[in-house]
Amino acid sequence: MSYKIAIASGKGGTGKTTVSVNLQKAIASELTSGVLLADCDVEEPNDRIFFSDATIISEEEVHQMVPEIDTDKCTFCRKCVEYCEFNAIVVLPPAGFAEVNTSLCHSCGACSVACQDGAINEKPVPVGEITRMDTGIGAGLTEGNLKVGSAMQTLMIKELKKSITEDYDVVLYDAPPGTSCPVVETVADVDYVVLVTEPTPFGLNDLMLMVELLVNLDKPFGVVINKAGLGNRDVYEFLNEQNIDILAEIPFNKAYAGKYASGDLLTDIDQETTESYKKIVKSIEERYLQYEGSNYFKW
Amino acid sequence: MKTLITSTGGSIDASFDKRYGRAAWFCLLDEESGKTEFFENENVNATGGAGTKAAEKTVELGARKVISGDFGPKAKDLLDKFNVQMVIIEEDDLTIGDIVKRIKG
Numbered sequence: 585m586s587y588k589i590a591i592a593s594g595k596g597g598t599g600k601t602t603v604s605v606n607l608q609k610a611i612a613s614e615l616t617s618g619v620l621l622a623d624c625d626v627e628e629p630n631d632r633i634f635f636s637d638a639t640i641i642s643e644e645e646v647h648q649m650v651p652e653i654d655t656d657k658c659t660f661c662r663k664c665v666e667y668c669e670f671n672a673i674v675v676l677p678p679a680g681f682a683e684v685n686t687s688l689c690h691s692c693g694a695c696s697v698a699c700q701d702g703a704i705n706e707k708p709v710p711v712g713e714i715t716r717m718d719t720g721i722g723a724g725l726t727e728g729n730l731k732v733g734s735a736m737q738t739l740m741i742k743e744l745k746k747s748i749t750e751d752y753d754v755v756l757y758d759a760p761p762g763t764s765c766p767v768v769e770t771v772a773d774v775d776y777v778v779l780v781t782e783p784t785p786f787g788l789n790d791l792m793l794m795v796e797l798l799v800n801l802d803k804p805f806g807v808v809i810n811k812a813g814l815g816n817r818d819v820y821e822f823l824n825e826q827n828i829d830i831l832a833e834i835p836f837n838k839a840y841a842g843k844y845a846s847g848d849l850l851t852d853i854d855q856e857t858t859e860s861y862k863k864i865v866k867s868i869e870e871r872y873l874q875y876e877g878s879n880y881f882k883w
Numbered sequence: 884m885k886t887l888i889t890s891t892g893g894s895i896d897a898s899f900d901k902r903y904g905r906a907a908w909f910c911l912l913d914e915e916s917g918k919t920e921f922f923e924n925e926n927v928n929a930t931g932g933a934g935t936k937a938a939e940k941t942v943e944l945g946a947r948k949v950i951s952g953d954f955g956p957k958a959k960d961l962l963d964k965f966n967v968q969m970v971i972i973e974e975d976d977l978t979i980g981d982i983v984k985r986i987k988g
Contacts (some may be wrong), residue, residue, distance in 0.1 A: 671932020674939045674961065681965075688932045713965060735931075 586620075586752045587872050588774040594790030596761035598782045599810035599834070600625075603864075604758035605634045605849055607778070610861035611754055615869060618753035619722035624770040625760040626712065634716040634849045635719035638834040642716045645733040646728070646743045647708035648691040648736050653682040657703035664695035664704065687733055711736045714747050721850075723752055736845035745773070763793045771798070776871055777805035778831065778864070784815035790823060795826065805829075806867060808860075811836040831867045832860040886912045886986065887946035890979050894955040899977040901952020904933030910979050911944050913984060934958035941967060943987070950982060 591604045608621045623629040632638055653664075653673075660677035672688035673695060675681065684695070686709055696704050712730040719725050728744035730737060737760070748755060759770040771777055777798055781791040791807070798805050806829035809819060813836045823830055834857055843849060889906035891898045900906035907927055911920045922944070926936040936956070938961035941949050948968040962969055972982070 671926060671929050671936050674935060676939065676942050676965075679942065679965065685932070685935055687957070688935065 586748075586755045587776075588755050588757065588772040589778060589868065590757040590759050590771045591623075591778045591780060592759035592767060592771060592794060593761060593780045594763055594792075594794035595781070595787050598780045600758055600761070600780050601630055601634075601809075602844060602849060603778065603780050603808055603810065603834075604756055605631055606853070606857075606861050607774045608756055609721050609790060609850055609865060610858075610865045611756075611868070614862060614865045616753040617722050620748065620752045620755045621719075621722070621725045621751075622744060622748065622755055622757050623725065623727040624741050624744060624757045624766070626730040626737055626744065626766070627760060629727045629729050631725055631758055632715075632717060632727055633847050635717065635721070635725060636847065638717040638719045638725065640715060641718055641724070644714045644747065645710050646712050646714060646771045648689075648711045648734075648739055649693075649706040650686050650689050650691060650709045651684050651695050651704045651706050653684060654703045654705065655680060655682050657701050659680045659701050659703075661701075663698040663700070667694040667698035669694070687735065690735065691739065701792065712740050714744055716747075723750075738769040739771045741766060763790070763797050764859060767794075768797070768801070771801065771803055773805065776868065777803050777883055778868075779805055779821055780810050781807055782811040782814060783817070783819045784811075785818065787815070788819045793821065795828065804871065806831040806871075808864060809833045829867070832863040835862045884914045884948065885912055885944065885946045886948040887941050888912060888949075888975055888982055889951040890921065895919060895983070896978050896981045898954075899950075899972065899982060900981060901975075902929075902974075903949075903951040903954050903958055904929075904935070904937040906937070906951065909937075909940065909944070911946060912983055912986065913941060915971060917983070917987060919983065923930065935961060938962050938965075938967075 591600050593600050608619055611619045623631040662675050665673045666677050670688050670690050672685045674683050711734045715727050717725045728740045730740045757770050760766045781787045808831050814835040888910040889900040890908040890910045893898045893908050906924055909922045926933045933956045938958040942965045950970045954969050
């Protein structure tokens with residue numbers, strides 16, 4: 585079984601993507617080349633931007649099943665309307681009108697259960713695609729890309745995970761921002777979470793939400809403080825108080841931010857940052873050994 | 884002809900609600916008789932699809948015209964489909980009574 589790590593943050597813009605792509609590179613050079621990066625930020629996947637010479641290995645369309653109502657068979661009883669938690673079905677008996685709004689439908693299947701008249705048929709509707717890429721780093725990159733306007737983030741993340749059938753040593757999930765359903769879906773099956781924060785009041789507020797979530801989900805985690813040197817010491821105080829591991833600090837560096845903006849994250853990394861990533865890899869290695877209950881490294 | 888007006892409360896002196904799907908109440912005005920009826924919006928706090936449901940309610944109540952502050956794309960599609968005229972009023976501080984008076988001329 586692959587050792588699965590999610591990189592999450594709560595607040596957006598703290599450096600999930602930066603840490604994800606760099607961590608993959610660090611793991612590939614320090615531990616194992618069997619490390620896959622999976623971009624689970626399906627509403628705006630951007631990991632691939634940092635691999636300019638990536639080549640596409642495969643593309644696969646993902647569908648959701650959306651019910652269609654056959655008005656010839658429909659008795660306009662409105663039972664499906666009552667069952668639909670998402671207000672996606674409109675039935676107007678006098679007008680002989682019965683329709684499902686695709687963009688509101690969550691494909692839960694409740695209406696099919698409700699309908700006693702055989703008027704509901706489920707049809708596949710595309711919601712996005714999964715792209716597998718060779719990036720020249722580790723086992724490459726896989727990405728879920730949801731169609732704009734679709735509400736099926738969790739479905740997309742589930743399908744992305746399902747599409748990873750090979751047994752890698754490590755799979756890194758670059759999580760979406762926030763603490764809502766797509767994030768829960770991303771961290772649901774992981775063995776460890778790397779939380780990326782920044783030492784600002786916003787960073788701390790959202791880090792606290794994320795910590796609460798991970799404690800509830802009973803997931804082990806450690807924190808990377810990115811942009812260290814900015815803001816104040818409140819994040820450090822919180823982590824100290826809560827006895828939470830600080831995996832590494834990555835110093836704030838304007839030149840590095842400039843490189844990010846031009847899509848260049850992986851070349852000419854300064855010594856201090858390289859050391860930070862080595863430190864994270866070391867912590868992960870220890871965690872993994874603890875988790876496996878073994879005292880040797882399998883790769 | 885029946886006209887639906889979005890309202891913040893269940894009486895004629897309630898303020899006009901500029902939201903459609905998220906309006907607290909719907910006032911149904913019979914333009915011929917001048918009579919008004921009020922219906923509470925069951926979907927005011929729905930997590931999604933409030934506009935769709937408001938449009939469904941509008942058609943169900945037999946309104947041919949609907950007055951609100953704005954209409955979302957899903958509500959608009961549905962109202963268009965059933966040829967319900969959408970009227971937007973952008974003014975603030977109006978009561979349902981003010982709007983009814985205007986319609987009666």
